[in-house]
Amino acid sequence: MKRYIIALDQGTTSSRCIIFDQDCNIICVKQREFTQYFPQDGWVEHDPVEIVSSQLGVLEEAVDTAGIFLDEVTGIGITNQRETTIVWEKATGKPVYNAIVWQCRRTAAICEQLKRDGMADYIMETTGLVIDAYFSATKIKWILDHVDGARERAEKGELLFGTVDTWLLWNLTKGKAHVTDYTNASRTMMFNIRSLKWDETILKALGIPRQMLPEVKSSSELYGYAEVYGKKIPVAGIAGDQQSALFGQACFGAGQAKNTYGTGCFMLMNTGEKLCRSKNGLLTTIAATPKGTVHYAIEGSVFMGGAVIQWLRDEMRFIQASADSEYFAQKVPDNGGVYLVPAFTGLGAPYWDMYARGTIIGLTRGATAEHIIRAALESIAYQTKDVLDAMQADTKIKLGRLKVDGGASANNFLMQFQADITETPVMRPRVRETTALGAAYLAGLATGVWEDTEEISGKWTLDKRFDPAMPAEKRERLTKHWYKAVSRAKDWQDT
Numbered sequence: 001m002k003r004y005i006i007a008l009d010q011g012t013t014s015s016r017c018i019i020f021d022q023d024c025n026i027i028c029v030k031q032r033e034f035t036q037y038f039p040q041d042g043w044v045e046h047d048p049v050e051i052v053s054s055q056l057g058v059l060e061e062a063v064d065t066a067g068i069f070l071d072e073v074t075g076i077g078i079t080n081q082r083e084t085t086i087v088w089e090k091a092t093g094k095p096v097y098n099a100i101v102w103q104c105r106r107t108a109a110i111c112e113q114l115k116r117d118g119m120a121d122y123i124m125e126t127t128g129l130v131i132d133a134y135f136s137a138t139k140i141k142w143i144l145d146h147v148d149g150a151r152e153r154a155e156k157g158e159l160l161f162g163t164v165d166t167w168l169l170w171n172l173t174k175g176k177a178h179v180t181d182y183t184n185a186s187r188t189m190m191f192n193i194r195s196l197k198w199d200e201t202i203l204k205a206l207g208i209p210r211q212m213l214p215e216v217k218s219s220s221e222l223y224g225y226a227e228v229y230g231k232k233i234p235v236a237g238i239a240g241d242q243q244s245a246l247f248g249q250a251c252f253g254a255g256q257a258k259n260t261y262g263t264g265c266f267m268l269m270n271t272g273e274k275l276c277r278s279k280n281g282l283l284t285t286i287a288a289t290p291k292g293t294v295h296y297a298i299e300g301s302v303f304m305g306g307a308v309i310q311w312l313r314d315e316m317r318f319i320q321a322s323a324d325s326e327y328f329a330q331k332v333p334d335n336g337g338v339y340l341v342p343a344f345t346g347l348g349a350p351y352w353d354m355y356a357r358g359t360i361i362g363l364t365r366g367a368t369a370e371h372i373i374r375a376a377l378e379s380i381a382y383q384t385k386d387v388l389d390a391m392q393a394d395t396k397i398k399l400g401r402l403k404v405d406g407g408a409s410a411n412n413f414l415m416q417f418q419a420d421i422t423e424t425p426v427m428r429p430r431v432r433e434t435t436a437l438g439a440a441y442l443a444g445l446a447t448g449v450w451e452d453t454e455e456i457s458g459k460w461t462l463d464k465r466f467d468p469a470m471p472a473e474k475r476e477r478l479t480k481h482w483y484k485a486v487s488r489a490k491d492w493q494d495t
């Protein structure tokens, strides 16, 4: 009998469903974009109901198109945009507020207060994270502070909190499972990554009632059953999208790393059972593993990756499709001295500046749209270089190669520039949907499709390798100007 696994990949800009067979062939992909809400400068929201409807919509479409029998589906794996925060009524499943998205900066003031209260070291030590509006905890506090009666109701046990995995699982299981996994919990800024428990001190500091939090489980086990066309299918894998991509890239051993070019860019290195503390602005987080083991990862989170290309497309209207950026960037021989720092929602790793804002600098009378497009693509690679340098300094490991994936990794110009500017070979796999693949692996391991990670390791195959070819003098000159441009973008917004 054939066996299939369904991966639900709930990203920042779209919901995807990918059906894999047991040989990791993609049988069907369905994708639906959903609405982004920007109610105020620096605020980003999603409609939680649209998250569910778009995800269930693509699930049904994929099953319809794939022409498979549901009896042949062994399990569903969920992977998701992380940190995004949803609070809903236990009794009705109705959200009390829109989802506050990971990119949203509205809780900067709450973060400043936590820092003034001397919580920075404690939070870093306990959760592995720097205090930033990026993470879920201050977003929950904001909802409890601003939605009428929310804190009292949460204290009475009437409201539930979840990241997107938890919200999807709760809906898929019709309210039976209120669960998250270690990888998602490790992004909330209130989870102790050593004891694997919610941290009472942080909950108290933010006034978050313990009873609204989900149970935390491993990334690969049975959480409950989803009903698809009347058939019960086990939901058996959950991981935050970046940890899922690390798993999907078969980075199972310490020292193995990947970079994902989606809305943002996220570089993660598996550090095995060792918890590596960064001295260079990176985060410590929990990696996805099969049940029974806990691995850690060190992470560089860049807020604007492919999203800067979306901005060129939707707001600047310089291009019609993201992929066109590759063609236009190569219509000019170089960046013409133009640098774009896409600090639209502040700067993440390694700078952590909530008040930085986007800037385009180096403009001359000869600057063209093509230079700006090129500068936008190059900015993705420079930001990645910044986190790669930090990671190599922290771990004392010089990466021999960088595995890449995500939407913007399709861009050959970007990948070559990445190899050039980091002096590191870039390896793009045949299956670029590694985020979904990771979730499929996790669900497949829990439902007996694959034996262990060794069996999975053999499935990684190369699509294209990009070797560094830029002369050192040019690389150094470009990098120097990038740092200058970053210094101009920092600390712009008034606090």
Ligand SMILES: Nc1ncnc2c1ncn2[C@@H]1O[C@H](COP(=O)(O)OP(=O)(O)O)[C@@H](O)[C@H]1O
Binding pocket: 011, 012, 013, 014, 261, 262, 263, 264, 305, 306, 307, 308, 309, 310, 322, 323, 324, 325, 326, 406, 407, 408, 409, 410, 411
């Ligand atoms: N060929 C391309 N060149 C540059 N950027 C691209 C290309 N294709 C897609 N992108 C960008 O990649 C992002 C989508 O990647 P994806 O992995 O689907 O993101 P997410 O999971 O965050 O929603 C978009 O921001 C889009 O602008």
Ligand SMILES: O=P(O)(O)OC[C@H](O)CO
Binding pocket: 010, 011, 012, 013, 080, 081, 082, 083, 102, 240, 241, 242, 262, 263, 264, 301
């Ligand atoms: O939706 P993505 O793929 O850009 O990922 C978002 C990250 O999980 C945010 O931490």
